[in-house]
Amino acid sequence: xxxxxxxxxxxxxxxxxAQQVLNFLMxxxxxxxxxxxxxxxxxxxxxxxxxLSGSMEPAFYRGDLLxxxxxxxxxxxxxxxxxxxxxxxxxxxxxxxxxHDEKTGKQYILTKGDNxxxxxxxxxxxxxxxxxxxxxxxxxxxxLPYVGMITIIMNDYPQLKYALIGFLGxxxxxxxx
Amino acid sequence: xxxxxxxxxxxxxxxxEEIEEEEEDKEEPIKVxxxxxxxxxNACDDYIQKYxxxxxxxxxxxxxxxxxxxxxxxxxxxxxxxxxxxxxxxFNESKEITFxxxxxxxxxxxxxxxxxxxxxxxxxxxxxxxxxDTKERLTIHTNTKKYSDxxxxxxxxxxxxxxxxxxxxxxxxxxxxxNWFDVNGLMNTELFDKELANGLEIAxxxxxxxx
Numbered sequence: 001x002x003x004x005x006x007x008x009x010x011x012x013x014x015x016x017x018a019q020q021v022l023n024f025l026m027x028x029x030x031x032x033x034x035x036x037x038x039x040x041x042x043x044x045x046x047x048x049x050x051x052l053s054g055s056m057e058p059a060f061y062r063g064d065l066l067x068x069x070x071x072x073x074x075x076x077x078x079x080x081x082x083x084x085x086x087x088x089x090x091x092x093x094x095x096x097x098x099x100h101d102e103k104t105g106k107q108y109i110l111t112k113g114d115n116x117x118x119x120x121x122x123x124x125x126x127x128x129x130x131x132x133x134x135x136x137x138x139x140x141x142x143x144l145p146y147v148g149m150i151t152i153i154m155n156d157y158p159q160l161k162y163a164l165i166g167f168l169g170x171x172x173x174x175x176x177x
Numbered sequence: 178x179x180x181x182x183x184x185x186x187x188x189x190x191x192x193x194e195e196i197e198e199e200e201e202d203k204e205e206p207i208k209v210x211x212x213x214x215x216x217x218x219n220a221c222d223d224y225i226q227k228y229x230x231x232x233x234x235x236x237x238x239x240x241x242x243x244x245x246x247x248x249x250x251x252x253x254x255x256x257x258x259x260x261x262x263x264x265x266x267x268f269n270e271s272k273e274i275t276f277x278x279x280x281x282x283x284x285x286x287x288x289x290x291x292x293x294x295x296x297x298x299x300x301x302x303x304x305x306x307x308x309x310d311t312k313e314r315l316t317i318h319t320n321t322k323k324y325s326d327x328x329x330x331x332x333x334x335x336x337x338x339x340x341x342x343x344x345x346x347x348x349x350x351x352x353x354x355x356n357w358f359d360v361n362g363l364m365n366t367e368l369f370d371k372e373l374a375n376g377l378e379i380a381x382x383x384x385x386x387x388x
Contacts, residue, residue, distance in 0.1 A: 022249045029256035033282045036275050165313035
């Protein structure tokens with residue numbers, strides 16, 4: 001099936017092959033560095049996230065893309081924050097509804113999804129009643145509707161993701177423009 | 178008692194067969210898509226490099242390609258390390274190293290672009306030939322204009338010999354790809370070889386020519 005392409009790769013000199021592999025690596029590296037640069041600029045470890053559940057309707061629906069930022073100022077009631085509960089990987093996007101500030105600057109934060117009946121204490125770890133600023137990845141600064149659906153589909157059908165990356169990689173190696 | 182003559186003949190036969198196989202590989206015809214200008218140019222550029230490497234006595238100097246490869250792989254190493262480091266350490270601690278990797282990556286890439294723009298430009302072949310009393314240098318530039326089928330090849334020749342006076346020659350061919358490719362996209366290597374040999378001779382003669 002890929003005879004032509006394999007023959008093409010074999011006819012290349014060592015340097016040309018090295019150049020083709022480099023082209024592929026450069027694409028990956030550029031994407032990675034742009035992502036990391038954005039993370040450093042917004043001071044948030046994951047500056048763009050996708051909403052997975054409907055717990056923030058009618059503000060955000062499943063499949064929306066959210067842009068995050070983490071300024072140095074303290075959290076305020078009413079901010080919509082993306083936070084991770086320690087020990088779990090999936091971040092949650094809910095609103096801050098209650099706040100206690102200590103003089104040291106440490107904040108005790110309680111969150112709740114707009115569309116949920118109860119606050120998030122049921123989601124926190126057993127015995128945990130509050131979260132803190134360290135658990136928060138970022139505050140929501142902006143959003144784009146529907147765009148995140150692509151990520152959801154790719155995660156529900158991982159074969160699509162691997163197939164796409166596979167074909168893109170092969171295309172990069174063969175193409176010489 | 179074995180006959181030395183027939184034994185010798187038997188040994189010779191396998192050697193001859195091997196050489197024939199190699200020649201068949203080398204003469205595999207070059208076929209490209211006639212309508213794709215990029216493919217045409219790449220095929221000609223590759224052939225020029227192969228021709229000057231094998232059919233003349235020039236030794237190719239890969240300094241531009243090597244510089245690009247080394248810098249390219251170095252920048253990717255920084256990028257991949259920065260990405261990996263960010264995965265395994267918590268965000269706040271990884272900030273400094275990630276920042277350094279991002280900056281280094283972009284700086285190296287800028288250097289790469291400047292190098293290609295200022296130093297490499299459109300050079301596709303850099304060759305040198307040294308004998309006991311002469312040192313010759315050949316530089317070949319090629320370019321094409323967008324949507325045009327004219328292929329420009331510039332031969333630049335420089336010689337330093339013991340007589341003290343350096344020889345400098347320059348010769349440019351501007352011809353359509355159609356001169357060496359037929360309707361099916363097969364390259365007529367003999368014709369192209371003649372053009373290249375002719376260009377080299379004229380450039381060697383030490384005058385400035387434009388066709």
